[in-house]
Amino acid sequence: MHHDEIVKRIHWLGHDSIRIEGSIVVYFDPFRIKTSKPADLILISHDHFDHCSPEDVAKIRGKDTVIVTDASSARKFKGEVRIVAPGDRIQVKGVDVEVWPAYNTDKEFHPKRAGMLSFVVTLDGVRYYHAGDTDLIPEMSELKADVAFLPVSGTYVMTAEEAVQAARVLKPKLVIPMHYGEIVGDEADAQRFREALEQEMEVVILARKVE
Numbered sequence: 001m002h003h004d005e006i007v008k009r010i011h012w013l014g015h016d017s018i019r020i021e022g023s024i025v026v027y028f029d030p031f032r033i034k035t036s037k038p039a040d041l042i043l044i045s046h047d048h049f050d051h052c053s054p055e056d057v058a059k060i061r062g063k064d065t066v067i068v069t070d071a072s073s074a075r076k077f078k079g080e081v082r083i084v085a086p087g088d089r090i091q092v093k094g095v096d097v098e099v100w101p102a103y104n105t106d107k108e109f110h111p112k113r114a115g116m117l118s119f120v121v122t123l124d125g126v127r128y129y130h131a132g133d134t135d136l137i138p139e140m141s142e143l144k145a146d147v148a149f150l151p152v153s154g155t156y157v158m159t160a161e162e163a164v165q166a167a168r169v170l171k172p173k174l175v176i177p178m179h180y181g182e183i184v185g186d187e188a189d190a191q192r193f194r195e196a197l198e199q200e201m202e203v204v205i206l207a208r209k210v211e
Contacts, residue, residue, distance in 0.1 A: 003173065003174055003202060006126055006146075006147060006174060007174070007204055007206075009021050009022055010147070010176065010206065011206070011209040012176070012178065012206035012207070012208055012209060013030070013033045013034075013035065013208065013209055014031070014032060014033070014208050015029070015031050015032065015050060015178070016028065016029040016031070016045070016050070016051060016130075016132070016133070016149075016151065016178050017029050017030050017031050017032075017033055017056075018130060018149055018176075018178065019035070019037070019039075019209075020121075020123060020128060022123040022124040022126075023094070023123065023124050024040035024041060024093050024094070024095060024123070025037065025038065025039055025040050025041070026039070026040065026041045026042075026043065026095070026121060026123060026128075027039045027041070027042045027043070027060060028042075028043050028044075028045070028119070028130040028149070029043070029044060029045055029050075029051040029052075029130075029132075030042065030053060030056040030057060030059070030060060031049075031050050031051060031053045031056055032053075032056065033056050033059060033060070034210060035059065035060065035209075036059050036060060037060060038060055038061075038062045038065070039060040039061060039062070039065050040064070040065060040066070040093055041065070041066050041068065041092055041093060041095060041097075041121075042057060042060070042061070042065060042066070042067045042068070043067075043068050043069070043097070043117075043119050043121065043130065044057075044067065044068070044069035044070075044073045044117075045069075045070075045102060045116060045117045045118060045119070045130065045132030045133065046070060046072070046073060046102070046110065046114070046116035046117060046132060046133060047070065047072040047073040047076070048133070051073075051132075051133070052069070052073040052076060054076050054077060057077065061079075064080075065079075065080070066080050066081075066082060066092050066093065067079075067080065067081045067082070068081075068082045068084055068090070068092060068097055068099075068119075069081065069082075069083065069084070069117070070083065070084065070085065070115055070116065070117050071083050071085075071115075072114075072115075084097075084099045084117065085099065085115055085117075086099055086100055086101035086115060086117065087099065095121060095122065095123055096121070096122040097119060097120075097121050098119065098120040098121075098122075098143070099117055099118075099119060100117070100118040100119065100120060100129075100139055100143055101115070101116070101117070101118065101134075101137065101139055102116045102117055102118040102131060102132030102133055102134035102137075103116060103134060103135070103137060104133075104134070104135050105135040105136070105137060106135065107135075110133045110134065116132060116133065116134075117132055118130060118131045118132040118134060119132075120143055120144075120145055126146050126147060127144060127145045127146045127147070128145065128146070128147045128148075128149070129143060129145035129147065129148045129149065129170065129172070130149045131148065131149060131150050131151060131166070132151075133151060134151065134158065135158050135162060136158060136162050136163075136165050136166045136169070140166055140169045140170055141169050143170070145170060145172045146172055146173045146174065147172055147173065147174045147175070147176065148166075148167065148170050148172040148174075148175045148176070149175075149176050149177075149178050150163045150166055150167060150175060150176070150177060150178065150193075151163065151177075151178055152177040152178070152189045152190055152192075152193045159189075160177075160189045160190070160192040160193040160196070161192070161196070163177065163193055164193060164196040164197055167193075167197055167200075167201065167203075168197075168200070171201070172201065173201070173202065174201070174202050174203075174204060175197070175201060175202070175203050175204075176203070176204050176205075176206060177189070177190040177193045177194070177203070177205060187205070190205045191205070
């Protein structure tokens, strides 16, 4: 699938909230979303309020929606919730979900022992990596992704400069910055990230989709 086709399927809803519209509709970390477009699959990286938001999940959850998340976040939901941990691999609605870690290496907001998550989702033959709240971690050298969503704001996650290093390790075909414009970070972080990589890979800064 060509980059333009892939980009058309991806909607950035602010912060770390991403929706991918393929053969099924997949959301990552819905938070402060306006949309009510129903989800087939919702992936939640960890239990912090700006990632695990039951009120936002309620806006997009239908009777057949499956939530995939860690044990701590799962306590906030009823219904069909699959509890996973880093290293797991499951199939949901014909979609392959690999569960990877997400953690800080030089700060304590997201300690490795907490078992917070990132995901590689294979949808319609494209591998999408949602990095969650993370720093540059050694596991990134082992995973393969066509599209990577990387945090760039600093403070709780990687800075733009650290995210550049992560992108170089991951070597995706397409990379999309996130984790700015809501709690911490702004578009200048995303621009710095793109400028640093413009000779190396395609970086797309998505306009926040308001629905």
